[in-house]
Amino acid sequence: MEQTEFLEKNIFTDLKNLNDGFDKENILYFSETDFELVLQRVEHFGIGVYSIEARLDGEFYAVASHEDFKKKATDPRWIKKAFLTFKTRQPGLSYSASYKVSNKLLARENTADNNEDQN
Numbered sequence: 001m002e003q004t005e006f007l008e009k010n011i012f013t014d015l016k017n018l019n020d021g022f023d024k025e026n027i028l029y030f031s032e033t034d035f036e037l038v039l040q041r042v043e044h045f046g047i048g049v050y051s052i053e054a055r056l057d058g059e060f061y062a063v064a065s066h067e068d069f070k071k072k073a074t075d076p077r078w079i080k081k082a083f084l085t086f087k088t089r090q091p092g093l094s095y096s097a098s099y100k101v102s103n104k105l106l107a108r109e110n111t112a113d114n115n116e117d118q119n
Helices: 003-010 032-045 077-091 103-118
Strands: 048-056 059-065 094-100
Touching: 003 094, 003 103, 032 077, 048 077, 059 077, 077 094
Parallel strands: none
Antiparallel strands: 048 059, 048 094
Protein backbone atom coordinates (compact mmCIF):
# COMPACT_ATOMS: atom_id res chain seq x y z
CA MET A 1 0.00 0.00 0.00
CA GLU A 2 1.29 3.42 -0.95
CA GLN A 3 1.06 6.51 1.26
CA THR A 4 -1.68 8.10 -0.86
CA GLU A 5 -3.79 4.96 -0.72
CA PHE A 6 -3.31 4.70 3.06
CA LEU A 7 -4.38 8.32 3.57
CA GLU A 8 -7.47 7.89 1.37
CA LYS A 9 -8.50 4.68 3.15
CA ASN A 10 -7.76 5.65 6.75
CA ILE A 11 -7.64 9.43 7.03
CA PHE A 12 -9.73 11.10 4.32
CA THR A 13 -12.61 8.63 4.23
CA ASP A 14 -16.09 10.21 4.36
CA LEU A 15 -14.70 13.75 4.11
CA LYS A 16 -15.38 16.33 1.38
CA ASN A 17 -12.44 17.61 -0.66
CA LEU A 18 -12.95 21.35 -1.23
CA ASN A 19 -10.27 21.65 -3.93
CA ASP A 20 -12.32 22.60 -6.97
CA GLY A 21 -9.29 23.36 -9.11
CA PHE A 22 -7.63 26.20 -7.20
CA ASP A 23 -4.62 23.95 -6.45
CA LYS A 24 -3.04 20.78 -7.83
CA GLU A 25 -5.56 17.98 -8.23
CA ASN A 26 -3.81 15.65 -5.77
CA ILE A 27 -3.87 18.19 -2.91
CA LEU A 28 -6.96 17.78 -0.79
CA TYR A 29 -8.49 20.67 1.15
CA PHE A 30 -11.00 20.30 3.94
CA SER A 31 -13.34 22.49 5.93
CA GLU A 32 -12.39 23.35 9.49
CA THR A 33 -14.71 20.62 10.84
CA ASP A 34 -13.41 17.95 8.47
CA PHE A 35 -9.78 18.97 9.01
CA GLU A 36 -10.27 18.56 12.75
CA LEU A 37 -11.22 14.92 12.00
CA VAL A 38 -8.17 14.57 9.76
CA LEU A 39 -5.95 15.74 12.61
CA GLN A 40 -7.56 13.35 15.09
CA ARG A 41 -7.02 10.45 12.70
CA VAL A 42 -3.44 11.52 11.95
CA GLU A 43 -2.67 11.60 15.67
CA HIS A 44 -4.30 8.19 16.17
CA PHE A 45 -2.05 6.60 13.53
CA GLY A 46 1.06 8.58 14.49
CA ILE A 47 1.38 10.09 11.01
CA GLY A 48 3.77 12.99 10.56
CA VAL A 49 2.53 16.37 9.36
CA TYR A 50 5.24 18.51 7.80
CA SER A 51 3.10 21.56 7.09
CA ILE A 52 -0.45 22.87 7.19
CA GLU A 53 -1.68 25.29 4.56
CA ALA A 54 -4.75 27.44 5.06
CA ARG A 55 -6.75 29.07 2.28
CA LEU A 56 -9.55 31.59 2.30
CA ASP A 57 -11.97 31.32 -0.63
CA GLY A 58 -9.36 29.33 -2.55
CA GLU A 59 -6.66 31.98 -2.12
CA PHE A 60 -3.50 31.31 -0.12
CA TYR A 61 -3.89 32.55 3.47
CA ALA A 62 -0.99 31.14 5.51
CA VAL A 63 1.23 28.13 6.08
CA ALA A 64 2.81 26.65 9.20
CA SER A 65 5.38 23.87 9.46
CA HIS A 66 6.74 21.67 12.20
CA GLU A 67 10.05 23.50 11.79
CA ASP A 68 8.38 26.82 12.69
CA PHE A 69 7.46 25.26 16.03
CA LYS A 70 10.78 23.40 16.40
CA LYS A 71 8.90 20.12 16.81
CA LYS A 72 9.02 16.73 15.10
CA ALA A 73 6.47 16.23 12.34
CA THR A 74 4.80 13.53 14.44
CA ASP A 75 4.40 15.77 17.52
CA PRO A 76 0.67 16.59 17.76
CA ARG A 77 1.33 19.67 19.91
CA TRP A 78 2.55 21.80 17.02
CA ILE A 79 -0.29 20.61 14.80
CA LYS A 80 -2.97 21.49 17.35
CA LYS A 81 -1.38 24.87 18.10
CA ALA A 82 -1.07 25.83 14.41
CA PHE A 83 -4.64 24.76 13.68
CA LEU A 84 -6.01 26.64 16.68
CA THR A 85 -4.08 29.76 15.64
CA PHE A 86 -5.45 29.62 12.09
CA LYS A 87 -9.07 29.03 13.02
CA THR A 88 -8.99 31.70 15.76
CA ARG A 89 -7.52 34.35 13.45
CA GLN A 90 -9.77 33.67 10.48
CA PRO A 91 -12.99 31.62 10.47
CA GLY A 92 -14.02 29.88 7.25
CA LEU A 93 -10.60 28.69 6.11
CA SER A 94 -9.99 25.47 4.21
CA TYR A 95 -7.00 23.35 5.17
CA SER A 96 -4.48 21.06 3.55
CA ALA A 97 -1.37 19.39 4.91
CA SER A 98 1.67 17.46 3.78
CA TYR A 99 1.89 14.09 5.49
CA LYS A 100 4.41 11.32 6.11
CA VAL A 101 3.13 7.82 6.71
CA SER A 102 5.96 5.69 8.09
CA ASN A 103 7.12 2.65 6.15
CA LYS A 104 6.45 0.59 9.27
CA LEU A 105 2.79 1.66 9.30
CA LEU A 106 2.44 1.01 5.56
CA ALA A 107 4.00 -2.45 5.98
CA ARG A 108 1.63 -3.25 8.85
CA GLU A 109 -1.33 -2.14 6.75
CA ASN A 110 -0.14 -4.28 3.82
CA THR A 111 0.11 -7.30 6.12
CA ALA A 112 -3.42 -6.69 7.43
CA ASP A 113 -4.76 -6.37 3.86
CA ASN A 114 -3.05 -9.61 2.82
CA ASN A 115 -4.51 -11.44 5.81
CA GLU A 116 -8.00 -10.19 4.91
CA ASP A 117 -7.53 -11.38 1.32
CA GLN A 118 -6.66 -14.87 2.53
CA ASN A 119 -9.80 -15.20 4.68
